[in-house]
Amino acid sequence: MKKIFIAVSLFLFSFILYSQDITNSETSQNDILTNSSNEFFDYIEKGDVTKVRELLRQGTNANSTNSEGWSALHVAVKSNNAAIVKELLSQKWIDMNPVLPVDTILMEGDNKWYADGQTPLLLASYYGYADIANMLLSYGADVLAKDSIDDAMAVHIASARGNANVVSVILDSSAARSSGIDIVNVGDNTGTTPLMWASMNNQITVIAALLKFKADVNFQDDDGWTALHFAAASDSYRAVEILLKNNADANIADIEGKKPVDITTDTDIKALLNKYTSAAETENNTTEKAQ
Template sequence: MRKIALFILLFNILLISNIHAQNNNQKYDIDNNGLFNALKDGKTDIALNIIKFGTNVNIKDEYGWSLLHRAVEYNNISVVNELLKNKKIDIEVKLPKDTIITNDNEKWYADGETPLLLACYYGYGEIVETLLNYGANLEARDSIDSAMAIHIAASRGYSDIIEIIMQSFAAKKINNLVDIEDDTGTTPLMWASMNNQIPAINILLKYGANINAQDYDGWSALHFAAASQSYKAVEILLKNKADANLENVNDDKPIDLTTDTDIVELLNKYTNR
């Protein structure tokens, strides 16, 4: 018994020494800040050691981001896996109100995003698949417009993420996931079309997305593509039998929403006047 106790003591001393190791003059303490700093700096081994030392896996940083959210942000699959193995992990924890992600001069409002939604925003397929395998809720919605994982992946153009989602076990339990609406009736295909995401448009059509669905304001995917001045998106939608004569609540057809002369010329071939 004494030998076992001594072994445990020596192991903990070695573990603490390893965690406190100097690395580029950076010291990582065995506390919340040390853990978040190690994760941010890409010191995976140190972060894993601190987690294994018995930290609270649901801790949050000063901005209200959980450890799991940060592991997703930094695309650290090793830390994600270690956290998910812990039975106490909150896999559905949400980002706080007024969370804004700035990336390449682009602002993304991420209020209420779970780790799964965040992984879809960044396009980290391995993490998305891992979270789904651990039971992440595919029907989780953000707090901005009730967007789900598939809406976010579509808006970002990640066809591989959409494929992972549609092939997941969780997707089979959701009725007509490919056409699921956010709180304004906007479908994933509309999200992809308004953002000129051609690969996402193609894969959603492959999975049978309703090309002529309309949101609560009567906008179809073709309306969004035309308004976004996306010739390629308009062309693909028309080739797949999008109805150019659908009107929104303001009686606008897609052709009424574009200023691009090439798109106008293309839509003229399909529009009744």
């Protein structure tokens, strides 16, 4: 009986030591992976493409994320390093459409931009990195990917931010042409088009670019607002002016019956809109009398 007890005790002691060895080995391995991952992201942020390539060849996962939940591709895009973006995109199993985690905020001074759900393409569109946006699209990034805030696509974000070069890259891409979607007039979750996003932010160069790509200047969102409504509400005189010169209809009313002139608080814009509204009404009255 004593021999059996001793044998069992020795077995249990050996098992405990073996388990500790496994645990220690796993902990050590996890530490190595963590350190490797930290180095990986450090090199991406520093723009060291040689070290990034070396770590990838040693088996570092190209789809790994940092402590904030950003993918390697997101970090490379934010760092505006096209060489590293290309290196990551060339990896066989790379995910080209990972998304930023919930509560991601991009800061520029005191300005906040909520970036939940943004893919690398949306992030490149936010920053205005046209070459990187073009590269992502050429490798197959989803041109229709949406964020988790407004269902905004890359074209909406680039339009709001005034990144006309990115807008042109997107609309000129084969991805856009083969998408089956009229991307220049696509709406977000409230039907707000890229032209409306640009108009509410007084992005004149983007407005011009979108009009070149045949944006519908009189398209209405879910509330009946046109780009002219947004420009008027934002007191953006130049935006109102360029829209009117490109056949924006100042007489279109929203679902509450309000025209752009009813929304603006700027006296100069109101005077400009009144001129176009009056001209339109006069033309209608003249036509009715002739009939």
